[in-house]
Amino acid sequence: MHDPSSALVLFSGGQDSTTCLAWALERFDHVETIGFSYGQRHAIEMTCRAPVRQGVAAIKPVWAARLGMDHVIDLSVLGTIGESALTREIEITMTKEGLPNSFVPGRNIAFLAFAAMLAYRRGARHIVGGMCETDFSGYPDCRDDAVKAMQLALNIGMAKDFVLHTPLMWIDKAATWSLARQLGGMDLQELIIEQTHTCYYGDRTQRHDWGYGCGVCPACTLRAQGFAQFIA
Ligand code: ZN
16 A cells, blocks of 8 residues: 655645545655645634644654645635635525535635646645545535546646545545544544644634534534544
8 A cells, every 4th residue: 555656635734634644644655735725714724734734743653754845825816706604704504506605616626726736846646635425515526526537637737647536535424533543543533633623613612522613513513423423
């Protein structure tokens, strides 16, 4: 399972991307991270990035040796597009299409494109993202077909042979907790609980057994239910 090449991980500082980071560190000789700043109301996630990276590196010496630079790309232009609860101070509700109104159409397509541009410059062949079709929240560009189509478009458009990895694509939140435990033991599980952030409202005042968050937003609900299943 070890691969002597380099990988770039889409890393937000949340539970899913932290699990993806551990997954990549277990496989690839050199791993860098990329994050996107776009005026999220959960900008608290961005402040989790550095401590989470440090915490993950501290779990295994081989991971520390493999973890390279962090890159933050300013995509604040996304905040100017459309009505978005993630980028404007409005209530998160569901639209008639069944999507949260936090939806920025094509956001993951944009993330993958920018990740590939950076991967090209950094000489990384592998791009790892936490897209997931199982807990499908309605974002069509998180689906397996969308990611596969992007891999094809990027490889044709950049004349490269990038491999897009989505280790969480077919597993649910309970299995994501279990994957983290398998990769990094209790140390990684504790780090995810204490340091990572998923809540749409950026609430870090309430500590639950699964971590910090408001406990009622869609992201908190998914995380809490997954953890309850995982420890059951
Ligand atoms: Zn929440």
